[in-house]
Amino acid sequence: MNWSDSWRGLVKLGLYAVSLIVFWQLVIWVVRPAPWLFPSPTAVFSRLGDLASSGQLWRHVGITLSEVLSGFCGGSALGFLLGYSLSRFAWVERLLSPLLVASNSVPVVAFAPLLLLWFGSGFQTKAIVAAVMVFLPVGLNTLQGFRAVRDVHRRLMFSLHANRRQIFLLLELPSALPSILTGLKIAAPLAVVGAVVGEFLGTWEGLGFLILDANARLDTPQLFVALFCLSWVGMGLYFAIQFLEIKVLGPQMRTKLPGKPP
Amino acid sequence: MIHVEALRKTFMRGTVPHVVLDGIDLHVEAEQIVTVIGRSGSGKSTLLDCLMGLEQPTSGSIERKQGLKFGYVFQRPALLPWRTVAGNVGLPLVVAKIPKQRRREMVQDALNKVGLNYAAGLYPFQLSGGMAQRVAIARALVQDPDVLLLDEPFSALDPLLRENMNVNLLKLWQITRKTMVLVTHSIDEAVILSDRILLLEKGRFIQQFDIDLARPRGFDTFKTPQFAEWVRLIHAHLPEQPNLPRVVLEEPHELV
Numbered sequence: 001m002n003w004s005d006s007w008r009g010l011v012k013l014g015l016y017a018v019s020l021i022v023f024w025q026l027v028i029w030v031v032r033p034a035p036w037l038f039p040s041p042t043a044v045f046s047r048l049g050d051l052a053s054s055g056q057l058w059r060h061v062g063i064t065l066s067e068v069l070s071g072f073c074g075g076s077a078l079g080f081l082l083g084y085s086l087s088r089f090a091w092v093e094r095l096l097s098p099l100l101v102a103s104n105s106v107p108v109v110a111f112a113p114l115l116l117l118w119f120g121s122g123f124q125t126k127a128i129v130a131a132v133m134v135f136l137p138v139g140l141n142t143l144q145g146f147r148a149v150r151d152v153h154r155r156l157m158f159s160l161h162a163n164r165r166q167i168f169l170l171l172e173l174p175s176a177l178p179s180i181l182t183g184l185k186i187a188a189p190l191a192v193v194g195a196v197v198g199e200f201l202g203t204w205e206g207l208g209f210l211i212l213d214a215n216a217r218l219d220t221p222q223l224f225v226a227l228f229c230l231s232w233v234g235m236g237l238y239f240a241i242q243f244l245e246i247k248v249l250g251p252q253m254r255t256k257l258p259g260k261p262p
Numbered sequence: 263m264i265h266v267e268a269l270r271k272t273f274m275r276g277t278v279p280h281v282v283l284d285g286i287d288l289h290v291e292a293e294q295i296v297t298v299i300g301r302s303g304s305g306k307s308t309l310l311d312c313l314m315g316l317e318q319p320t321s322g323s324i325e326r327k328q329g330l331k332f333g334y335v336f337q338r339p340a341l342l343p344w345r346t347v348a349g350n351v352g353l354p355l356v357v358a359k360i361p362k363q364r365r366r367e368m369v370q371d372a373l374n375k376v377g378l379n380y381a382a383g384l385y386p387f388q389l390s391g392g393m394a395q396r397v398a399i400a401r402a403l404v405q406d407p408d409v410l411l412l413d414e415p416f417s418a419l420d421p422l423l424r425e426n427m428n429v430n431l432l433k434l435w436q437i438t439r440k441t442m443v444l445v446t447h448s449i450d451e452a453v454i455l456s457d458r459i460l461l462l463e464k465g466r467f468i469q470q471f472d473i474d475l476a477r478p479r480g481f482d483t484f485k486t487p488q489f490a491e492w493v494r495l496i497h498a499h500l501p502e503q504p505n506l507p508r509v510v511l512e513e514p515h516e517l518v
Contacts, residue, residue, distance in 0.1 A: 152340040153340055153342065157357070159314065159316060162357045166356075170356065
């Protein structure tokens with residue numbers, strides 16, 4: 001994976017989107033569904049234009065985006081701490097692993113009403129639901145990453161008389177990084193799910209609200225607009241992490257492409 | 263340089279004490295290459311760990327010259343895949359908090375000694391097995407240690423490459439005159455490199471050989487009758503492998 005590959009991927013993605021829209025319009029022409037059941041791309045785009053020019057769309061997108069980002073960052077940070085302490089201290093694992101297994105078997109979304117009860121219906125609840133969603137995937141991937149540190153490398157650091165901090169910074173963290181980034185990539189769309197679920201529980205703003213509002217008024221084009229915006233938020237986060245991955249792991253990732261020396 | 267007397271090392275296997283080293287005497291003088299031969303599990307690696315101070319002896323004494331510095335070469339190169347060759351060689355200097363400018367000079371110097379200056383910017387996945395082990399040797403040399411400890415350094419390489427690496431190590435010795443303590447399975451390797459060879463069996467040295475092959479040694483030394491004689495002699499002194507599974511062929515296979 002390098003930059004020209006990424007650009008080529010982006011162009012391909014664009015072409016893909018355009019052909020999907022063309023296909024969509026063809027279906028509308030042939031099948032002629034009721035507009036409130038399945039709107040045409042033109043109807044969706046004009047609704048998008050309305051919402052964008054009135055500034056409403058940006059407000060809702062901005063709110064959901066900040067919920068997603070703060071939940072993602074907070075949940076990931078806590079997940080990282082969890083994963084690291086699980087790998088580092090046996091007693092933490094003994095203490096927490098039954099709890100983790102139990103909570104992992106409940107769909108995280110099911111906790112949302114409880115969180116609403118505890119934290120009210122404000123911004124913080126949505127961010128917290130998003131954080132709860134990302135917490136475990138990031139934590140478990142972090143744990144796996146730190147467990148994958150090779151013994152021979154530990155022995156090397158030991159023979160160099162490295163202190164605890166040096167072992168962490170020079171060996172453990174770089175070893176675990178690929179796995180941690182994988183965890184973040186898995187968690188990115190989950191953060192969006194969390195924020196929207198939080199919004200469904202009651203709010204007057206955000207893309208989740210836009211969906212509920214559209215549903216109540218049978219404004220299906222607006223529903224589509226909100227769905228697209230959500231997928232852009234999710235994809236944006238995903239690609240941001242991918243960008244980070246290429247930046248941080250550049251030389252390591254190239255090892256996975258055989259026969260192509262940089 | 264290093265004087266070991268009556269060294270004993272016992273590990274607990276569960277509740278059962280397991281004697282790994284059982285009364286070792288070892289004297290290594292400056293600029294000597296001393297080799298320990300022994301089968302897997304005979305306590306070779308533990309001996310190196312004790313010499314370096316990574317393990318404390320259960321009893322006995324290890325006298326080292328004050329402030330003696332060690333460089334350690336492992337069985338596998340153990341390079342960090344996210345660091346370049348230069349970054350890997352410089353790792354001990356980073357841990358020792360040597361300033362960056364000085365670090366660069368020392369890394370260059372160490373890479374020069376193993377002939378890998380051109381590879382400074384490569385990553386470990388771009389190296390062959392032999393190159394990777396030379397990088398590991400450069401890493402062990404980078405702090406200019408007084409003693410180089412080598413734990414089966416070439417056992418993962420194919421035999422031809424191994425001879426090559428042995429000769430490289432001899433050249434390195436000619437330049438640096440480093441004291442080396444080597445652990446190996448290979449009798450050829452032991453004979454070509456060493457001033458002294460010790461056979462380790464069940465935690466004790468059972469035999470000692472002072473190899474008098476003339477230095478500088480090189481590829482030609484492998485072909486001399488003296489070399490062959492030493493290899494034969496050491497073979498003759500190797501204890502028989504106990505409980506070796508016997509291979510029984512029922513029917514001779516016919517080749518079509």
